[in-house]
Amino acid sequence: MTNSAWDRLSVPGLDDAGQSPLLEPDEPAPFELFNSRGTANALLVCDHASNRLPRRLGTLGLQPAQLQQHIAWDLGAAAVARGLAQALDASLILSGYSRLAIDVNRPLENPELIPRQSAGIPIPGNQRLNRTERYVRIATLFQSYHRAIARWLDLHHAPAPCMLSLHSFTPRLGGDWRPWDIGLCYGRDTRLVERLRPILQQEKSLVVGDNQPYAMKDIHDFTLPTHAETRGIPYIMIEISQDRLQTSAQIATWIERLSRACEWIADG
Ligand SMILES: [Zn+2]
Known part of the structure; x- marks a missing residue:
């Protein structure tokens, strides 16, 4: 990963000691490595685990209630990810800050990387960023998170691990109702979906x-x-639908269900 565009960026405003102009020394790190000694042959990641904003960004001009909503984070995803990591004895890397500061699951050139609006809600603190402000967010939050993932994978390449990325989605988007309890999403590689889909589909009530x-x-x-x-x-x-992640009992059910579906991972 060392040759990738996100890793090569040099960032004006960062001093030589690596002191971030975005995070104060007492603020949490841009990522958390949970269960770092996990023995499972897998890495779990949670891109939208937190709704925390760096103190220096204030509230980005949003109301406290808006910072609790899906625009800021994937509600319930971190709890499922932590529980699943424990159940599988897998390592998990969670992003430490809100997607409103920077969305770590967007390519650098994507306009939603530092969103000016989300779900129709304008984000005042993201409207007119200069080049340095933008790069400071990339270097401090985005690069740190992705370097942590790359470092973990560099150290765990034999045998090849697999990656599970945990998210939650809002069941209503605009006027549309999204009927699924869980979505399995993939790109070119269908190996894991082909393994997990039939296991989850055995539960007839699950969409x-x-x-x-x-x-x-x-x-x-x-x-x-x-x-x-x-x-x-x-x-x-x-x-996972946020409708199905409302209570600690529902979260526990997902952890149990997913750990059963993924138990072959824990076996290595
Ligand atoms: Zn997400």
Whole structure:
């Protein structure tokens, strides 16, 4: 990954000591490596785990209630990801900051990388960023997260691991109702979806979406195309409806269901 565009960026405004002009010393790191000694032959990632904003960005001009909504993070995804990592004894890397500061699952050239609006809500603090402000967000949050993933994969290449990316989706988008309980999303590599789909479909009451709510695409997604597809690592993006992640009991059910469906991963 060392030759990729996101890794080559030099960032004006970052001092030589690597001190970030975006994060203060007492703020959490841009990523969290959870269960770092996990023995499963898999890496779990959670791109939209947090709704935290760097203190220096304030609220980006949004109301506190808006920062609790889907525009800021994938509600429930981090809890499922942590539970699944524990159940499988897998390592998990979670992004530490909100997609409103920068969306770590968008290519650098995608206009939604630092969104000016989301779901029709304008984001005042993202309207007129200069080049330095933009690069500081990329270097501090985006690059740190992706370097952590690349480093983990560099160290765990034999035998080839697989990657699972945990997300949640809002069941209503505009006027549309999205009927799936869970969506299995993928791009060119169908190895994991072919393994997981029949297992999940055995549960008759579960509505399993195939590449729903959307298919993975290079212009829209960054994490799995960059880290998994380029390395030939089997992967899947798992999207769970936020309607099904409302309570701790529902979250526990997903952890149990997914760990059963993925138990072959824990076996190595
Ligand atoms: Zn997401």
